[in-house]
Amino acid sequence: MKEIDDASQGFATRAVRTGHQRTMEGEHGEPIFTTSSFVFQSAAEAAARFAGDEPGNIYARFTNPTVRNFEQRLAVLEGGEVCVATASGMSAILATCMGLMEQGDHLLSSRSIFGSTTVLFDKYLSRFGIQTDYVDLTDVDAWASAIKPNTRLFFVETPSNPLTQLADIAALADLAHAHGCLLAVDNCFCTPALQQPLHLGADIVIHSATKYLDGQGRALGGAVVGDHQTVGEQVFGVLRTAGPTMSPFNAWIFLKGLETLKIRMEAHARSAQQLAIWLEQHPAVERVYYPGLDNHPQQSLAQQQQKAPGGIVSFEVKGGRQAAWQVIDATRMLSITANLGDAKTTITHPASTTHGRLTEEQRDQAGIRQNLIRLAVGLEEVVDIQADLEVGLSGL
Numbered sequence: 001m002k003e004i005d006d007a008s009q010g011f012a013t014r015a016v017r018t019g020h021q022r023t024m025e026g027e028h029g030e031p032i033f034t035t036s037s038f039v040f041q042s043a044a045e046a047a048a049r050f051a052g053d054e055p056g057n058i059y060a061r062f063t064n065p066t067v068r069n070f071e072q073r074l075a076v077l078e079g080g081e082v083c084v085a086t087a088s089g090m091s092a093i094l095a096t097c098m099g100l101m102e103q104g105d106h107l108l109s110s111r112s113i114f115g116s117t118t119v120l121f122d123k124y125l126s127r128f129g130i131q132t133d134y135v136d137l138t139d140v141d142a143w144a145s146a147i148k149p150n151t152r153l154f155f156v157e158t159p160s161n162p163l164t165q166l167a168d169i170a171a172l173a174d175l176a177h178a179h180g181c182l183l184a185v186d187n188c189f190c191t192p193a194l195q196q197p198l199h200l201g202a203d204i205v206i207h208s209a210t211k212y213l214d215g216q217g218r219a220l221g222g223a224v225v226g227d228h229q230t231v232g233e234q235v236f237g238v239l240r241t242a243g244p245t246m247s248p249f250n251a252w253i254f255l256k257g258l259e260t261l262k263i264r265m266e267a268h269a270r271s272a273q274q275l276a277i278w279l280e281q282h283p284a285v286e287r288v289y290y291p292g293l294d295n296h297p298q299q300s301l302a303q304q305q306q307k308a309p310g311g312i313v314s315f316e317v318k319g320g321r322q323a324a325w326q327v328i329d330a331t332r333m334l335s336i337t338a339n340l341g342d343a344k345t346t347i348t349h350p351a352s353t354t355h356g357r358l359t360e361e362q363r364d365q366a367g368i369r370q371n372l373i374r375l376a377v378g379l380e381e382v383v384d385i386q387a388d389l390e391v392g393l394s395g396l
């Protein structure tokens with residue numbers, strides 16, 4: 001039988017090939033195993049599987065060949081030992097926290113993270129005695145002074161949404177380890193095609209597969225990648241028991257997404273770079289946020305830790321909320337939606353949507369102004385995206 005992975009091969013090759021264990025049918029494409037349980041040859045085999053003495057499928061809440069195929073492929077691409085797939089990005093974060101923390105523990109998180117993640121930490125984990133503090137992701141000293149004796153986990157999302165600020169992953173990993181903590185990175189915006197946090201010293205990578213891993217806005221899923229102990233035992237234990245499981249059909253979609261991940265991420269970033277430069281020179285635009293621009297305060301860190309600056313570009317138009325809304329409403333092609341990581345370019349007004357729950361003061365602190373627009377640049381022709389934006393911009 002052919003190897004299911006060959007470590008001497010490059011990223012794109014492994015993204016296409018890893019993990020498929022061809023069945024006796026000789027299928028070329030990866031099969032979808034739609035079965036909830038698996039049959040044993042004998043009572044003794046069932047006993048051995050349940051006892052963990054023998055590997056193999058048992059029950060689809062925690063063992064399914066299609067899901068495993070996705071897990072093996074993503075683990076390889078992130079450079080981790082093990083991956084656990086979950087029903088959504090949020091359940092990946094929940095399973096990580098439940099697996100690695102307990103009552104009385106302290107969580108240290110970067111401030112600008114996905115909105116639902118903040119709610120999970122503040123409203124739900126707090127009920128179980130886990131307290132969260134937030135720090136500026138660019139300020140390593142602030143992380144150092146926020147550490148408490150009971151701090152267990154660092155959680156960071158980089159680049160941040162929507163202002164594309166970066167955390168220095170290697171520096172945060174060193175700091176975490178010096179204090180007996182683990183570093184978890186939500187790698188949703190870069191994916192392993194552009195950034196591999198485990199190679200920079202992080203312990204855990206978390207994904208919302210819903211975004212770029214799918215890449216075409218079709219399915220909800222998540223994943224956690226790390227080593228045998230933390231992810232293979234502790235996080236997997238939560239998944240196996242609590243059951244926020246990825247469906248085999250969704251796993252198959254993400255498998256197909258991984259096959260094109262590298263060329264898609266390169267294309268997203270190439271178009272985003274062109275749009276950022278165009279917007280920067282536009283007379284109706286006040287400021288552009290993109291790690292590939294010379295005005296980005298962390299451009300050199302971006303070049304060190306990312307293969308490309310990514311697909312998210314944010315910009316402030318001249319004027320206030322009304323001007324921003326005018327540009328958004330004048331588009332005919334771009335999708336007005338908060339989702340990202342799709343072949344279709346999406347346009348968002350963060351201050352009234354993703355960051356709408358914050359008070360005006362909190363938004364000011366976070367730098368989310370009323371004239372800010374976020375683009376998640378898709379795979380359309382750049383000139384067509386420009387033409388669609390130009391309608392509103394030229395009217396300002």
Ligand SMILES: *Cc1c(COP(=O)(O)O)cnc(C)c1O
Pocket residue numbers: 088089090091114117157186188189207208209210211220221222
């Ligand atoms: C979307 C998103 C999540 C949550 O993922 P779901 O799949 O929607 O549950 C978490 N983190 C980031 C950065 C996201 O963009």
